Amino acid sequence: MTEVLPFLSQHIVEIFRFLGQHIEAVYILALSILLGIEVISNVPAVLHTPLMSGANAIHGVVIIGAIIVMGHAEPDNYLALILGFLAVVMGTLNVVGGFVVTDRMLEMFKKKK
Amino acid sequence: MEFQENLLHLLYFLASVSFIFGLKMLSNPKTARNGNLIAAAGMTLAIIGTLFLYHSPEGKPIGNLPWIFTGIIIGTIIGTLMAKRVKMTSMPQMVSFFNGMGGACAALISVNEFGKYTQSNYAETLFNSEVLMILLGIMIGSVSFAGSMIAYGKLEGKIKDYVLPRQQLFNTVLLLIILGLGAFIMSQTEGNLGLLYVVMFLSLVYGVLFVLPIGGADMPVVISLLNSFTGLAAAFGGFLYGNKAMLTGGILVGSAGTILTILMCNAMNRSLLNVLVGAFGGQSGAAGAAHAGELGVAKEVSLNDCAILCNYAQRVMVVPGYGLAVAQAQHITHEFESVLEARGVEVKYAIHPVAGRMPGHMNVLLAEADVAYDKLLEMEEANPLFKNTDVVLVIGANDVVNPAAKDDPTSPIYGMPILDVDESKTVVVLKRGMSAGYAGIENRLFFNDNTRMLFGDAKSSIEKLVRELKNL
Numbered sequence: 001m002t003e004v005l006p007f008l009s010q011h012i013v014e015i016f017r018f019l020g021q022h023i024e025a026v027y028i029l030a031l032s033i034l035l036g037i038e039v040i041s042n043v044p045a046v047l048h049t050p051l052m053s054g055a056n057a058i059h060g061v062v063i064i065g066a067i068i069v070m071g072h073a074e075p076d077n078y079l080a081l082i083l084g085f086l087a088v089v090m091g092t093l094n095v096v097g098g099f100v101v102t103d104r105m106l107e108m109f110k111k112k113k
Numbered sequence: 114m115e116f117q118e119n120l121l122h123l124l125y126f127l128a129s130v131s132f133i134f135g136l137k138m139l140s141n142p143k144t145a146r147n148g149n150l151i152a153a154a155g156m157t158l159a160i161i162g163t164l165f166l167y168h169s170p171e172g173k174p175i176g177n178l179p180w181i182f183t184g185i186i187i188g189t190i191i192g193t194l195m196a197k198r199v200k201m202t203s204m205p206q207m208v209s210f211f212n213g214m215g216g217a218c219a220a221l222i223s224v225n226e227f228g229k230y231t232q233s234n235y236a237e238t239l240f241n242s243e244v245l246m247i248l249l250g251i252m253i254g255s256v257s258f259a260g261s262m263i264a265y266g267k268l269e270g271k272i273k274d275y276v277l278p279r280q281q282l283f284n285t286v287l288l289l290i291i292l293g294l295g296a297f298i299m300s301q302t303e304g305n306l307g308l309l310y311v312v313m314f315l316s317l318v319y320g321v322l323f324v325l326p327i328g329g330a331d332m333p334v335v336i337s338l339l340n341s342f343t344g345l346a347a348a349f350g351g352f353l354y355g356n357k358a359m360l361t362g363g364i365l366v367g368s369a370g371t372i373l374t375i376l377m378c379n380a381m382n383r384s385l386l387n388v389l390v391g392a393f394g395g396q397s398g399a400a401g402a403a404h405a406g407e408l409g410v411a412k413e414v415s416l417n418d419c420a421i422l423c424n425y426a427q428r429v430m431v432v433p434g435y436g437l438a439v440a441q442a443q444h445i446t447h448e449f450e451s452v453l454e455a456r457g458v459e460v461k462y463a464i465h466p467v468a469g470r471m472p473g474h475m476n477v478l479l480a481e482a483d484v485a486y487d488k489l490l491e492m493e494e495a496n497p498l499f500k501n502t503d504v505v506l507v508i509g510a511n512d513v514v515n516p517a518a519k520d521d522p523t524s525p526i527y528g529m530p531i532l533d534v535d536e537s538k539t540v541v542v543l544k545r546g547m548s549a550g551y552a553g554i555e556n557r558l559f560f561n562d563n564t565r566m567l568f569g570d571a572k573s574s575i576e577k578l579v580r581e582l583k584n585l
Contacts, residue, residue, distance in 0.1 A: 018242055022352075025352060025355075025360060028357065028360050029348075029360070029364055032360070032361050032364035032365050032368065033364060033367075033368040034368075035133055035365060035368075036364065036365045036368030036369035036371075036372065037368055037369070037372050039133065039136045039140065039365075040140060040369045040372045040373055041372065042140065043140035043373075043376070044140075044142070044491070045380055045467075045473060045491065046142065046464075046473045046476045046491070047139065047140060047141075047142060047145060048333075048337075048373060048376065048377060048380075048473045049204065049208075049333075049473035049474060050139060050145060050149075050473065051136070051140055051369075052333075052336070052337050052340055052370070052373055053204075054136065054139045054145075054148070054149050054152060055136065055139075055340060055341075055344070055365075055366045055369055056208050056211055056215070056340050056366075057152065057153070057156070057211070058135065058136070058152055058156070058362050058365065058366050059340070059343045059344040059346075059362060059363055059366040059367075060156065060211075060215050060218075060347075061128070061156060061159065061347055061351075061358055061359050061362035061363065062215055062218050062219045062222070062346065062347035062350050062359060062363070063160060064159060064160065064163045064350075064354075064356060064358060065218075065222040065347075065350035065354060065356070065359060066218050066221070066222055067160070067163050067164060067167075067175060067181055068163065068167060068169075068175070068354055068356075069221075069225045070175075070177055070181050070184070071167070071174075071175030071176050071177055071178075072169055072173060072175070073176075073225070075176070075177065077228075080225050080228060081177070081180065084180075084221070084225055085180055085183075085184050086221055087217075087218045087221035087222055087225070088180075088181055088184030088188065089185075089187050089191075090188070090214040090215070090218040090221070091188070091214070091218040092184065092185045092187070092188025092189055093191060093192040093195075093211060093214040094192075094211050094212070094214040094215035095156055095160075095188075096188060096189045096193055097191075097192035097193070097195055097196045097207070097210075097211040098192075098196075098208075098211045098215075099149060099152070099156070100197065101196040101204065101208060101211065102139075102149045103146065103149055103150070103153075104196065105204060105477050106145045106146040106149060107146065108201075108480035108481050
């Protein structure tokens, strides 16, 4: 017991330090979760598919990470270059394909007559 | 350079706001299309800003630009072509494919980022938040990629449902091994790249096994879930780089995607767990078959009789299902509707929330065929109208009109809200044969006194119906 307690408190201190250092991210996390729930809650079933597709395109924002990785890969580090290049291509597919498919779905919701 | 940095912050902020507004607008039919465009514009700003304004903490700008541009151009061309060419019936698998790409992208970023931890530092273990984010990014990204590809294959009809013996136990053990290896990597003082690849490989296997046993009809729920997974993986990346646009975009999709998944499950009156464990089908099929003989004989109707029924009706209600999508019968159905409307028959469509293979699937398909938006009734609007409907045409739908959902507690679909088509004067069911629907259960509706069967492929049946109608 006497050994476990300092060990635990050490970790609790670590966790608090982590939270303190990243408090901004923690705020963003909490608010984004609430926003996400709020934004979706009243959607009619008709729009489930386009909404899912639109959300799918939005997480394509991961491409920014791919650009950063690729942009800072050493020019002689071929493995990093190849992986980064693949990541950029796939990320772009996610973004472009996602938005175009969503637009095609929604194009059809125009009111006729 | 400080100016560039602040400008980039502003662009990321605009992107985050555009994602929020975009999602909000996407949840209303009137504003949906603009919402999508706004989110796309925000995304473009964020990407261009990153390309030209981003500097690493050491102050280095983005290098390798020719490579990056080549990648973006290739991705744009392929993505646009795929998205433009895909048939409306194949939309769900397309979304799944693009989702998988995002997951793979997140996993690859993490693999690359791990590179800087491969040199031994002999001082501290890798137990820090950055390595944690890298590991989570790899695990979730890989699961999302592999799962999405399986979902894609299933909806394309290339991969069959497959359940391993003791699958749930096996999956759980596999998951524990993956997490254990992750913890082991973090407890070392030197990053072990080989072990990281093992984690990635096992995560891919887990993604495959996670989706493989789940039935094709439940794929939309799975795709939506994997969608929120990829959102999370993107958010981990955002954490890694302290990038607010990635963080907000990823989390937003993560939470919205989770809620959407639950909404889809609710529409089928099932829990997410029930979908994931795959309790549908299987055992219920045998039970249903045993009842089949007791239900009596289904009565057929001739094309001519059916045409006459519709021609002299006041209101005809069409209930579309997956069969209509498979047969590509949406255009001919619209023609059928126009012919009847020209003769003063009121025609409406009753759309069950989970008709087809994806919520909203039928609306998209019928809209493609120029069916007016106000002719499409949701279940709550349609149900009170069936009492005063002369003919209901059930085209390739089955489980969503099965009365067992209302009065047979032993039925696997018991409790799912259905379209009350049996309250109308006559129900005509267009179907290929007497086989059961996706849930694998018999449908008592087919044996009702006021139900008539019209066997055959939906498209050719309706084509013939239209011809008969024109001859009347």
